[in-house]
Amino acid sequence: xxxxxxxxxxxxxxxxxxxxxxxxxxxxxxxxxxxxxxxxxxxxxxxxxxxxxxxxxxxxxxxxxxxxxxxxxxxxxxxxxxxxxxxxxxxxxxxxxxxxxxxxxxxxxxxxxxxxxxxxxxxxxxxxxxxxxxxxxxxxxxxxxxxxxxxxxxxxxxxxxxxxxxxxxxxxxxxxxxxxxxxxxxxxxxxxxxxxxxxxxxxxxxxxxxxxxxxxxxxxxxxxxxxxxxxxxxxxxxxxxxxxxxxxxxxxxxxxxxxxxxxxxxxxxxxxxxx
Amino acid sequence: xxxxxxxxxxxxxxxxxxxxxxxxxxxxxxxxxxxxxxxxxxxxxxxxxxxxxxxxxxxxxxxxxxxxxxxxxxxxxxxxxxxxxxxxxxxxxxxxxxxxxxxxxxxxxxxxxxxxxxxxxxxxxxxxxxxxxxxxxxxxxxxxxxxxxxxxxxxxxxxxxxxxxxxxxxxxxxxxxxxxxxxxxxxxxxxxxxxxxxxxxxxxxxxxxxxxxxxxxxxxxxxxxxxxxxxxxxxxxxxxxxxxxxxxxxxxxxxxxxxxxxxxxxxxxxxxxxxxxxxxxxxxxxxxxxxxxxxxxxxxxxxxxxxxxxxxxxxxx
Numbered sequence: 001x002x003x004x005x006x007x008x009x010x011x012x013x014x015x016x017x018x019x020x021x022x023x024x025x026x027x028x029x030x031x032x033x034x035x036x037x038x039x040x041x042x043x044x045x046x047x048x049x050x051x052x053x054x055x056x057x058x059x060x061x062x063x064x065x066x067x068x069x070x071x072x073x074x075x076x077x078x079x080x081x082x083x084x085x086x087x088x089x090x091x092x093x094x095x096x097x098x099x100x101x102x103x104x105x106x107x108x109x110x111x112x113x114x115x116x117x118x119x120x121x122x123x124x125x126x127x128x129x130x131x132x133x134x135x136x137x138x139x140x141x142x143x144x145x146x147x148x149x150x151x152x153x154x155x156x157x158x159x160x161x162x163x164x165x166x167x168x169x170x171x172x173x174x175x176x177x178x179x180x181x182x183x184x185x186x187x188x189x190x191x192x193x194x195x196x197x198x199x200x201x202x203x204x205x206x207x208x209x210x211x212x213x214x215x216x217x218x219x220x221x222x223x224x225x226x227x228x229x230x231x232x233x234x235x236x237x238x239x240x241x242x243x244x245x246x247x248x249x250x251x252x253x254x255x256x257x258x259x260x261x262x263x264x265x266x267x268x269x270x271x272x273x274x275x
Numbered sequence: 276x277x278x279x280x281x282x283x284x285x286x287x288x289x290x291x292x293x294x295x296x297x298x299x300x301x302x303x304x305x306x307x308x309x310x311x312x313x314x315x316x317x318x319x320x321x322x323x324x325x326x327x328x329x330x331x332x333x334x335x336x337x338x339x340x341x342x343x344x345x346x347x348x349x350x351x352x353x354x355x356x357x358x359x360x361x362x363x364x365x366x367x368x369x370x371x372x373x374x375x376x377x378x379x380x381x382x383x384x385x386x387x388x389x390x391x392x393x394x395x396x397x398x399x400x401x402x403x404x405x406x407x408x409x410x411x412x413x414x415x416x417x418x419x420x421x422x423x424x425x426x427x428x429x430x431x432x433x434x435x436x437x438x439x440x441x442x443x444x445x446x447x448x449x450x451x452x453x454x455x456x457x458x459x460x461x462x463x464x465x466x467x468x469x470x471x472x473x474x475x476x477x478x479x480x481x482x483x484x485x486x487x488x489x490x491x492x493x494x495x496x497x498x499x500x501x502x503x504x505x506x507x508x509x510x511x512x513x514x515x516x517x518x519x520x521x522x523x524x525x526x527x528x529x530x531x532x533x534x535x536x537x538x539x540x541x542x543x544x545x546x547x548x549x550x551x552x553x554x555x556x557x558x559x560x561x562x563x564x565x566x567x568x569x570x571x572x573x574x575x576x577x578x579x580x581x582x583x584x585x586x587x588x589x590x591x592x
Contacts, residue, residue, distance in 0.1 A: 080281035084288025
């Protein structure tokens with residue numbers, strides 16, 4: 001009988017459901033790896049975390065693999081469910097990890113309203129530019145003209161700039177990094193976890209199976225190199241025209257502020273009402 | 276919350292985080308809630324949903340009363356499931372039934388729907404609040420030790436978030452420990468039949484109804500919700516005229532009160548069912564009797580009058 005190899009991070013995982021179901025070259029494992037390192041370095045007790053997810057590959061990053069309380073919800077509704085969890089347990093770290101299709105497509109309404117409320121959720125939106133699990137259908141982040149299984153002649157819609165959208169909606173903390181930027185991403189996750197209000201990271205991630213191979217990047221590494229190539233720091237980007245930024249991916253911290261948090265407000269109102 | 280989909284989602288999240296939770300809506304919002312209602316059935320989440328039925332489909336007659344969501348409450352979400360739905364006929368009963376609804380939801384680990392209608396939803400009546408100490412509250416059954424939260428027993432105990440037990444809750448088919456297994460036929464069969472059976476086998480405990488004049492009757496009238504009020508007026512008037520009519524009022528709509536329906540209908544020459552829809556529950560009643568079931572349907576946003584029900588009965592006997 002094989003025994004599980006010991007690793008300092010296996011304590012954060014449900015080892016009985018490993019190996020994971022991610023395709024070869026997927027970025028999901030990288031994000032799980034970084035997040036477990038963050039828990040280790042910040043000395044966060046996993047029992048303080050409640051992970052809420054939707055439907056899709058990216059929702060599998062914490063559910064079922066992360067050994068914490070996990071609520072695997074209906075498609076697109078993770079933030080709505082997480083809102084109820086956070087209201088009941090405001091002291092817990094309620095974390096949502098899900099994909100672009102889930103959080104910005106079917107659940108786009110919940111995303112902007114949670115940011116507007118500035119509820120203290122930590123949300124990692126894993127953007128692989130496509131509905132990956134269901135076979136590569138066009139998502140709200142699929143770039144213009146890309147051929148997907150539902151846009152065989154090319155996408156005629158322009159994609160969301162999700163991080164900018166969430167910042168405009170009112171979140172306390174917003175950043176964008178990719179699975180290429182592992183150290184910056186780790187630092188950003190720590191910052192996000194330390195915020196009281198709504199914190200959000202758009203994590204651009206590779207999907208060789210359902211996206212990469214449609215755009216000439218058959219292996220995961222091809223997309224990682226592409227992220228490296230096209231990313232530009234937010235400070236540097238300020239000096240460039242929109243035409244110059246057309247093919248670029250702006251990375252870095254978009255917003256970091258401290259506005260009143262939703263459950264704090266609820267508690268104040270409840271206390272006032274109780275006299 | 277931003278919409279009714281989010282409302283029921285937040286309710287379910289709050290329940291797993293240890294709260295007792297409910298939401299209220301009318302027809303269009305109830306339609307939006309159907310997917311998460313199924314999630315609550317599948318994850319056995321105790322919660323309460325109030326649907327003040329209004330005239331539909333679609334926007335229909337906004338704010339006008341109807342009883343058009345009776346079958347939607349039973350079958351609205353996809354897949355095999357059972358449902359508990361209660362329909363009060365007064366403000367006092369609405370208050371009392373809310374307590375029953377929370378108790379039933381905890382006892383059976385199932386969502387409970389309050390099928391109110393626009394008439395009762397808008398009415399103002401005097402109510403008496405009971406002494407809080409006299410109210411029976413059924414607490415949540417929390418697992419002691421490491422019991423399985425999704426199987427083992429017909430109604431398994433819950434493990435909430437924050438109990439340091441890393442509970443895994445999913446709307447996908449799952450094993451008794453909560454872990455997903457969507458490919459083993461037996462796992463799905465065992466789970467869904469158990470969720471179905473826990474309500475089906477609790478019928479005698481769940482089902483509530485009221486009988487009037489059923490000691491001695493030739494004809495039977497069956498009603499529920501706001502419609503039960505003019506029905507009672509018609510029954511009193513008809514009996515004064517010498518027409519022996521009995522009255523069965525459902526308080527529990529689902530699971531369906533099949534036993535009392537069957538036994539009373541067997542003794543009646545004809546059965547009358549006034550409803551503010553095109554005969555939704557009269558179809559269900561007909562399944563349990565070979566007697567003629569006459570639907571006295573009325574739509575348009577206004578409740579039946581006593582005279583309308585009386586006339587419908589008299590002209591059909």
